[in-house]
Amino acid sequence: MFPRDVTLTDVERLDRVAARAVETLQMDEDTFRAFYDRTARPVWVYLARITGDRALADDLLQESYYRFLRAERSFDSESHRRNYLYRIATNLAHDRHRSRRGVVSVPVPAEHEPSALASHHDVAGDAERRTDLGRAMAKLKPRERELLWLAYAQGSSHEEIADSLGLRRASIKMLLFRARRRLAALLTGQPGQRA
Amino acid sequence: MTIIECPRESDVLDAVASRKWPHRVSPDLAGHVASCAVCRDVVDVAQAMRADHETVWQEANIPSSGQAWWRAEMRARQEAIRQASRPIAIAQGAALLVVLSVTVVIGWLGWTWIRQTPPTFDLSAVSAQTLTSPLALSLVVALFALAVITPVALYLVLSDE
Numbered sequence: 001m002f003p004r005d006v007t008l009t010d011v012e013r014l015d016r017v018a019a020r021a022v023e024t025l026q027m028d029e030d031t032f033r034a035f036y037d038r039t040a041r042p043v044w045v046y047l048a049r050i051t052g053d054r055a056l057a058d059d060l061l062q063e064s065y066y067r068f069l070r071a072e073r074s075f076d077s078e079s080h081r082r083n084y085l086y087r088i089a090t091n092l093a094h095d096r097h098r099s100r101r102g103v104v105s106v107p108v109p110a111e112h113e114p115s116a117l118a119s120h121h122d123v124a125g126d127a128e129r130r131t132d133l134g135r136a137m138a139k140l141k142p143r144e145r146e147l148l149w150l151a152y153a154q155g156s157s158h159e160e161i162a163d164s165l166g167l168r169r170a171s172i173k174m175l176l177f178r179a180r181r182r183l184a185a186l187l188t189g190q191p192g193q194r195a
Numbered sequence: 196m197t198i199i200e201c202p203r204e205s206d207v208l209d210a211v212a213s214r215k216w217p218h219r220v221s222p223d224l225a226g227h228v229a230s231c232a233v234c235r236d237v238v239d240v241a242q243a244m245r246a247d248h249e250t251v252w253q254e255a256n257i258p259s260s261g262q263a264w265w266r267a268e269m270r271a272r273q274e275a276i277r278q279a280s281r282p283i284a285i286a287q288g289a290a291l292l293v294v295l296s297v298t299v300v301i302g303w304l305g306w307t308w309i310r311q312t313p314p315t316f317d318l319s320a321v322s323a324q325t326l327t328s329p330l331a332l333s334l335v336v337a338l339f340a341l342a343v344i345t346p347v348a349l350y351l352v353l354s355d356e
Contacts, residue, residue, distance in 0.1 A: 010283065010352075014276045021275030022268050032267075033260035040257045048251060061257070066267045133243045152241040153248035155212060177199035177233075184236035187243055 025069045036065065039082055042154060043089055049153070050145045051093050052138060060096065064089040079160065086164035090146055097142050136186035144179035151176055201233040211241040286351040293344050300337045304330050 027035065043064065047057035067088050075081040137145055146165055150156040158176075162169040201207075206224055210216040216238060217225065228234045258266075307330055 014279055017275045017279040018272035021271045025267070025271060029264050032264055036260040036263050040260070040263070041252065041255050044255050044257055045248060045251045048255070049247070062263065062266060065263055066270055069267050070271065133247050148240060148244065149248075152208075152237075153244040155208070173200055180236050180240050184239045187239050 024072075026071055026073070027069065032069065035081070039085060040065075043085060046086065046146075046149055046154065047089055047093060049137070049149050050090070050142060051096065052134070056096060060089060060092045063092055067092075080163070083160055083163035086150075087166055090165055093146075094142060132187060136183055139186055140179065140183060143175070144182065147172070147176050147179050148183055152180075198233060201231050201237075203227055203231070203234060204237055207234045207237050208241055211238060211245060216242065283352055286348045290345070290348040293341060293348070297337050297341050300333060304334050 025032075040061065044057055044061045047060045047064075048054050051057055051060070064085060068085050071084070071088075073084065075084065137148075140148070143165070147161060150161045150164060151158075156164065158172040159169060161167070161176075162172050167175070203224070207216070207228060210220045210224065228238055
Protein backbone atom coordinates (compact mmCIF):
# COMPACT_ATOMS: atom_id res chain seq x y z
CA MET A 1 0.00 0.00 0.00
CA PHE A 2 1.35 3.39 -0.96
CA PRO A 3 0.47 6.64 0.85
CA ARG A 4 -2.27 8.53 -0.88
CA ASP A 5 -1.19 11.72 -2.49
CA VAL A 6 -4.15 13.76 -3.58
CA THR A 7 -1.97 16.03 -5.68
CA LEU A 8 -0.83 13.19 -7.91
CA THR A 9 -2.31 13.25 -11.34
CA ASP A 10 -3.23 10.06 -13.12
CA VAL A 11 -0.21 10.43 -15.38
CA GLU A 12 2.19 10.70 -12.45
CA ARG A 13 0.52 7.77 -10.74
CA LEU A 14 0.73 5.58 -13.83
CA ASP A 15 4.34 6.60 -14.27
CA ARG A 16 5.07 5.36 -10.75
CA VAL A 17 3.24 2.12 -11.52
CA ALA A 18 5.37 1.68 -14.65
CA ALA A 19 8.58 2.33 -12.74
CA ARG A 20 7.58 -0.26 -10.13
CA ALA A 21 6.93 -2.78 -12.92
CA VAL A 22 10.52 -2.41 -14.13
CA GLU A 23 11.79 -2.86 -10.58
CA THR A 24 9.99 -6.19 -10.32
CA LEU A 25 11.84 -7.69 -13.29
CA GLN A 26 13.93 -10.76 -12.57
CA MET A 27 17.28 -8.99 -13.06
CA ASP A 28 18.79 -5.55 -13.26
CA GLU A 29 19.99 -4.31 -16.62
CA ASP A 30 23.67 -5.22 -16.26
CA THR A 31 22.96 -8.74 -15.06
CA PHE A 32 20.40 -9.24 -17.80
CA ARG A 33 22.71 -8.02 -20.52
CA ALA A 34 25.51 -10.30 -19.41
CA PHE A 35 23.12 -13.27 -19.23
CA TYR A 36 21.64 -12.40 -22.62
CA ASP A 37 25.06 -12.14 -24.25
CA ARG A 38 25.91 -15.61 -22.96
CA THR A 39 22.64 -17.30 -23.92
CA ALA A 40 20.81 -15.49 -26.73
CA ARG A 41 22.67 -17.04 -29.64
CA PRO A 42 22.31 -20.69 -28.56
CA VAL A 43 18.67 -20.09 -27.67
CA TRP A 44 17.97 -18.51 -31.07
CA VAL A 45 19.72 -21.37 -32.88
CA TYR A 46 17.70 -23.85 -30.83
CA LEU A 47 14.43 -22.06 -31.63
CA ALA A 48 15.30 -21.73 -35.30
CA ARG A 49 15.98 -25.44 -35.54
CA ILE A 50 13.03 -26.76 -33.53
CA THR A 51 10.54 -24.48 -35.27
CA GLY A 52 12.20 -24.48 -38.69
CA ASP A 53 11.37 -20.80 -39.03
CA ARG A 54 13.89 -18.01 -38.50
CA ALA A 55 11.37 -15.18 -38.27
CA LEU A 56 9.43 -17.15 -35.70
CA ALA A 57 12.66 -17.79 -33.81
CA ASP A 58 13.23 -14.02 -33.65
CA ASP A 59 9.78 -13.49 -32.11
CA LEU A 60 10.06 -16.37 -29.71
CA LEU A 61 13.50 -15.28 -28.57
CA GLN A 62 12.21 -11.89 -27.56
CA GLU A 63 9.14 -13.37 -25.90
CA SER A 64 11.24 -15.95 -24.04
CA TYR A 65 13.47 -13.32 -22.47
CA TYR A 66 10.51 -11.16 -21.55
CA ARG A 67 8.72 -14.02 -19.82
CA PHE A 68 11.95 -14.99 -18.14
CA LEU A 69 12.34 -11.46 -16.79
CA ARG A 70 8.77 -11.44 -15.52
CA ALA A 71 9.08 -14.82 -13.82
CA GLU A 72 8.92 -14.58 -10.07
CA ARG A 73 11.47 -17.29 -9.37
CA SER A 74 14.83 -17.63 -7.77
CA PHE A 75 17.62 -19.70 -9.28
CA ASP A 76 20.30 -21.71 -7.54
CA SER A 77 22.80 -21.50 -10.36
CA GLU A 78 23.53 -20.23 -13.82
CA SER A 79 22.65 -23.59 -15.35
CA HIS A 80 19.31 -23.64 -13.51
CA ARG A 81 18.58 -20.19 -14.86
CA ARG A 82 19.59 -21.18 -18.38
CA ASN A 83 17.52 -24.37 -18.27
CA TYR A 84 14.51 -22.36 -17.16
CA LEU A 85 14.99 -20.04 -20.13
CA TYR A 86 15.10 -23.03 -22.47
CA ARG A 87 11.94 -24.37 -20.88
CA ILE A 88 10.15 -21.09 -21.54
CA ALA A 89 11.41 -21.09 -25.13
CA THR A 90 10.34 -24.71 -25.62
CA ASN A 91 6.85 -24.09 -24.24
CA LEU A 92 6.42 -21.06 -26.46
CA ALA A 93 7.49 -23.10 -29.48
CA HIS A 94 4.98 -25.81 -28.51
CA ASP A 95 2.21 -23.25 -28.13
CA ARG A 96 3.01 -21.82 -31.53
CA HIS A 97 3.19 -25.29 -33.05
CA ARG A 98 -0.27 -26.10 -31.67
CA SER A 99 -1.74 -22.84 -32.93
CA ARG A 100 -0.23 -23.36 -36.39
CA ARG A 101 -1.03 -27.07 -36.66
CA GLY A 102 -1.93 -27.88 -40.20
CA VAL A 103 0.58 -25.47 -41.64
CA VAL A 104 3.48 -27.51 -43.00
CA SER A 105 6.81 -26.05 -41.95
CA VAL A 106 9.89 -27.65 -43.45
CA PRO A 107 13.09 -26.43 -41.80
CA VAL A 108 15.20 -26.31 -44.92
CA PRO A 109 18.27 -24.21 -44.14
CA ALA A 110 19.03 -21.03 -46.00
CA GLU A 111 22.09 -22.52 -47.66
CA HIS A 112 22.04 -19.87 -50.35
CA GLU A 113 22.91 -17.12 -47.92
CA PRO A 114 26.34 -15.62 -48.64
CA SER A 115 27.64 -16.17 -45.12
CA ALA A 116 26.81 -19.85 -45.34
CA LEU A 117 28.46 -20.20 -48.71
CA ALA A 118 31.65 -18.38 -47.90
CA SER A 119 32.49 -20.21 -44.72
CA HIS A 120 32.70 -23.75 -46.05
CA HIS A 121 35.00 -25.52 -48.43
CA ASP A 122 32.68 -28.28 -49.56
CA VAL A 123 29.78 -25.97 -50.32
CA ALA A 124 27.68 -28.38 -52.33
CA GLY A 125 28.23 -31.23 -49.92
CA ASP A 126 27.44 -29.13 -46.87
CA ALA A 127 24.33 -27.68 -48.44
CA GLU A 128 23.15 -31.14 -49.37
CA ARG A 129 23.79 -32.49 -45.88
CA ARG A 130 21.98 -29.57 -44.30
CA THR A 131 19.02 -29.97 -46.59
CA ASP A 132 18.90 -33.66 -45.75
CA LEU A 133 19.01 -32.86 -42.06
CA GLY A 134 16.34 -30.19 -42.47
CA ARG A 135 14.02 -32.60 -44.27
CA ALA A 136 14.66 -35.35 -41.77
CA MET A 137 14.11 -33.02 -38.81
CA ALA A 138 10.82 -31.90 -40.32
CA LYS A 139 9.59 -35.48 -40.14
CA LEU A 140 10.29 -35.75 -36.43
CA LYS A 141 7.96 -34.77 -33.63
CA PRO A 142 8.72 -31.44 -31.95
CA ARG A 143 9.80 -33.22 -28.77
CA GLU A 144 12.21 -35.40 -30.72
CA ARG A 145 13.75 -32.38 -32.43
CA GLU A 146 14.24 -30.67 -29.08
CA LEU A 147 15.83 -33.70 -27.47
CA LEU A 148 18.20 -34.33 -30.34
CA TRP A 149 19.22 -30.72 -30.76
CA LEU A 150 19.99 -30.25 -27.09
CA ALA A 151 21.86 -33.55 -26.84
CA TYR A 152 23.85 -33.63 -30.06
CA ALA A 153 24.04 -30.07 -31.38
CA GLN A 154 24.46 -28.27 -28.07
CA GLY A 155 25.99 -31.12 -26.11
CA SER A 156 23.66 -30.79 -23.10
CA SER A 157 23.70 -33.48 -20.42
CA HIS A 158 20.65 -35.61 -19.70
CA GLU A 159 20.01 -33.59 -16.52
CA GLU A 160 20.09 -30.33 -18.43
CA ILE A 161 17.79 -31.73 -21.10
CA ALA A 162 15.32 -32.93 -18.48
CA ASP A 163 15.31 -29.52 -16.79
CA SER A 164 15.05 -27.65 -20.06
CA LEU A 165 12.17 -29.71 -21.41
CA GLY A 166 10.37 -30.37 -18.13
CA LEU A 167 10.78 -34.14 -18.45
CA ARG A 168 11.72 -36.79 -15.93
CA ARG A 169 15.43 -37.50 -15.96
CA ALA A 170 14.81 -41.24 -16.01
CA SER A 171 12.92 -41.02 -19.27
CA ILE A 172 15.52 -39.04 -21.21
CA LYS A 173 17.64 -42.04 -22.16
CA MET A 174 14.78 -43.92 -23.77
CA LEU A 175 13.29 -40.86 -25.48
CA LEU A 176 16.67 -39.90 -26.83
CA PHE A 177 17.35 -43.39 -28.06
CA ARG A 178 14.08 -43.52 -30.01
CA ALA A 179 14.50 -40.06 -31.48
CA ARG A 180 18.11 -40.77 -32.44
CA ARG A 181 17.24 -44.06 -34.08
CA ARG A 182 14.48 -42.37 -36.04
CA LEU A 183 16.64 -39.52 -37.26
CA ALA A 184 19.55 -41.82 -38.12
CA ALA A 185 17.21 -43.98 -40.18
CA LEU A 186 15.90 -40.92 -42.00
CA LEU A 187 19.40 -39.59 -42.65
CA THR A 188 20.78 -42.86 -43.91
CA GLY A 189 17.65 -43.78 -45.80
CA GLN A 190 17.20 -46.99 -43.84
CA PRO A 191 13.66 -47.22 -42.52
CA GLY A 192 13.28 -49.13 -39.26
CA GLN A 193 15.85 -50.38 -36.86
CA ARG A 194 19.46 -51.07 -37.61
CA ALA A 195 20.92 -54.48 -36.93
CA MET B 196 16.20 -56.81 -25.34
CA THR B 197 17.03 -53.63 -27.21
CA ILE B 198 20.24 -51.91 -26.19
CA ILE B 199 19.51 -48.24 -25.82
CA GLU B 200 22.90 -47.00 -24.71
CA CYS B 201 26.55 -47.85 -25.03
CA PRO B 202 29.31 -47.14 -22.51
CA ARG B 203 31.47 -45.75 -25.33
CA GLU B 204 28.84 -43.26 -26.47
CA SER B 205 30.58 -40.37 -24.73
CA ASP B 206 33.91 -41.24 -26.40
CA VAL B 207 32.19 -41.18 -29.78
CA LEU B 208 30.51 -37.87 -29.01
CA ASP B 209 33.80 -36.36 -27.90
CA ALA B 210 35.45 -37.51 -31.12
CA VAL B 211 32.71 -35.91 -33.22
CA ALA B 212 32.70 -32.70 -31.17
CA SER B 213 36.49 -32.35 -31.40
CA ARG B 214 36.40 -33.11 -35.16
CA LYS B 215 38.60 -36.16 -34.71
CA TRP B 216 35.97 -38.40 -36.25
CA PRO B 217 36.49 -40.22 -38.60
CA HIS B 218 40.18 -39.79 -39.51
CA ARG B 219 41.90 -39.13 -36.19
CA VAL B 220 40.31 -41.64 -33.85
CA SER B 221 41.90 -44.75 -32.47
CA PRO B 222 41.38 -47.94 -34.51
CA ASP B 223 39.80 -49.40 -31.41
CA LEU B 224 37.07 -46.74 -31.35
CA ALA B 225 36.55 -46.94 -35.11
CA GLY B 226 36.20 -50.68 -34.84
CA HIS B 227 33.74 -50.36 -32.02
CA VAL B 228 31.54 -47.93 -33.95
CA ALA B 229 31.52 -50.27 -36.93
CA SER B 230 30.09 -53.01 -34.76
CA CYS B 231 27.80 -50.99 -32.43
CA ALA B 232 24.41 -49.88 -33.75
CA VAL B 233 23.96 -47.35 -30.96
CA CYS B 234 27.29 -45.64 -31.63
CA ARG B 235 26.70 -45.70 -35.37
CA ASP B 236 23.47 -43.82 -34.87
CA VAL B 237 25.24 -41.42 -32.53
CA VAL B 238 27.88 -40.70 -35.16
CA ASP B 239 25.34 -40.12 -37.95
CA VAL B 240 23.16 -37.86 -35.86
CA ALA B 241 25.87 -35.98 -33.99
CA GLN B 242 27.92 -35.29 -37.11
CA ALA B 243 24.96 -33.90 -39.03
CA MET B 244 23.73 -31.83 -36.13
CA ARG B 245 27.11 -30.42 -35.13
CA ALA B 246 27.79 -29.28 -38.69
CA ASP B 247 24.35 -27.72 -38.94
CA HIS B 248 24.72 -26.09 -35.54
CA GLU B 249 27.98 -24.41 -36.56
CA THR B 250 26.47 -22.96 -39.70
CA VAL B 251 23.26 -21.73 -38.12
CA TRP B 252 25.32 -20.26 -35.27
CA GLN B 253 27.23 -18.13 -37.75
CA GLU B 254 24.08 -17.07 -39.56
CA ALA B 255 22.21 -16.03 -36.42
CA ASN B 256 21.38 -12.35 -36.36
CA ILE B 257 20.61 -11.61 -32.74
CA PRO B 258 19.42 -8.22 -31.45
CA SER B 259 21.86 -6.64 -29.02
CA SER B 260 21.38 -7.09 -25.28
CA GLY B 261 20.68 -3.36 -24.98
CA GLN B 262 17.84 -3.63 -27.48
CA ALA B 263 16.44 -6.69 -25.75
CA TRP B 264 16.50 -4.95 -22.36
CA TRP B 265 14.90 -1.79 -23.74
CA ARG B 266 12.07 -3.76 -25.37
CA ALA B 267 11.43 -5.76 -22.23
CA GLU B 268 11.42 -2.63 -20.10
CA MET B 269 9.00 -0.83 -22.41
CA ARG B 270 6.70 -3.80 -22.50
CA ALA B 271 6.71 -4.19 -18.72
CA ARG B 272 5.83 -0.50 -18.39
CA GLN B 273 3.03 -0.72 -20.92
CA GLU B 274 1.53 -3.79 -19.32
CA ALA B 275 1.68 -2.22 -15.85
CA ILE B 276 0.03 0.95 -17.12
CA ARG B 277 -2.67 -1.03 -18.90
CA GLN B 278 -3.38 -2.98 -15.74
CA ALA B 279 -3.42 0.11 -13.55
CA SER B 280 -5.70 1.94 -15.98
CA ARG B 281 -8.33 -0.77 -15.87
CA PRO B 282 -10.09 0.46 -12.66
CA ILE B 283 -10.16 3.97 -14.09
CA ALA B 284 -11.79 2.74 -17.26
CA ILE B 285 -14.31 0.72 -15.24
CA ALA B 286 -15.13 3.72 -13.02
CA GLN B 287 -15.50 5.93 -16.07
CA GLY B 288 -17.80 3.40 -17.68
CA ALA B 289 -19.90 3.11 -14.52
CA ALA B 290 -20.15 6.90 -14.23
CA LEU B 291 -21.22 7.15 -17.86
CA LEU B 292 -23.83 4.48 -17.31
CA VAL B 293 -25.24 6.33 -14.29
CA VAL B 294 -25.36 9.61 -16.20
CA LEU B 295 -27.13 7.96 -19.11
CA SER B 296 -29.63 6.24 -16.81
CA VAL B 297 -30.43 9.45 -14.98
CA THR B 298 -30.79 11.30 -18.28
CA VAL B 299 -33.22 8.71 -19.57
CA VAL B 300 -35.27 8.76 -16.34
CA ILE B 301 -35.38 12.55 -16.27
CA GLY B 302 -36.32 12.69 -19.94
CA TRP B 303 -39.06 10.16 -19.45
CA LEU B 304 -40.43 11.98 -16.38
CA GLY B 305 -40.22 15.30 -18.17
CA TRP B 306 -42.08 13.96 -21.18
CA THR B 307 -44.78 12.49 -18.92
CA TRP B 308 -45.05 15.74 -17.05
CA ILE B 309 -45.36 17.78 -20.26
CA ARG B 310 -48.11 15.50 -21.54
CA GLN B 311 -50.03 15.70 -18.25
CA THR B 312 -49.61 19.43 -17.64
CA PRO B 313 -52.50 21.67 -18.77
CA PRO B 314 -51.60 24.31 -21.35
CA THR B 315 -51.93 27.07 -18.79
CA PHE B 316 -48.88 27.05 -16.59
CA ASP B 317 -49.61 27.23 -12.85
CA LEU B 318 -46.41 26.71 -10.84
CA SER B 319 -48.07 25.91 -7.52
CA ALA B 320 -50.44 23.40 -9.11
CA VAL B 321 -47.65 21.76 -11.10
CA SER B 322 -45.41 21.43 -8.06
CA ALA B 323 -48.12 19.83 -6.02
CA GLN B 324 -49.12 17.51 -8.80
CA THR B 325 -45.54 16.49 -9.53
CA LEU B 326 -44.60 15.88 -5.93
CA THR B 327 -47.58 13.65 -5.29
CA SER B 328 -47.03 11.68 -8.50
CA PRO B 329 -45.51 8.17 -8.11
CA LEU B 330 -43.07 9.07 -10.87
CA ALA B 331 -41.62 11.77 -8.68
CA LEU B 332 -40.43 9.08 -6.29
CA SER B 333 -38.43 7.48 -9.11
CA LEU B 334 -36.81 10.81 -9.87
CA VAL B 335 -35.83 11.29 -6.24
CA VAL B 336 -34.35 7.76 -6.11
CA ALA B 337 -32.38 8.37 -9.29
CA LEU B 338 -30.99 11.66 -8.01
CA PHE B 339 -30.11 10.03 -4.70
CA ALA B 340 -28.29 7.23 -6.52
CA LEU B 341 -26.39 9.79 -8.54
CA ALA B 342 -25.41 11.62 -5.36
CA VAL B 343 -24.10 8.38 -3.81
CA ILE B 344 -22.42 6.79 -6.84
CA THR B 345 -20.65 9.91 -8.10
CA PRO B 346 -18.38 10.28 -5.04
CA VAL B 347 -17.64 6.53 -5.13
CA ALA B 348 -16.69 6.75 -8.80
CA LEU B 349 -14.53 9.80 -8.12
CA TYR B 350 -12.86 7.99 -5.23
CA LEU B 351 -12.03 5.01 -7.46
CA VAL B 352 -10.63 7.27 -10.13
CA LEU B 353 -8.53 9.47 -7.88
CA SER B 354 -7.43 7.04 -5.17
CA ASP B 355 -3.82 5.89 -5.34
CA GLU B 356 -4.45 2.17 -5.08
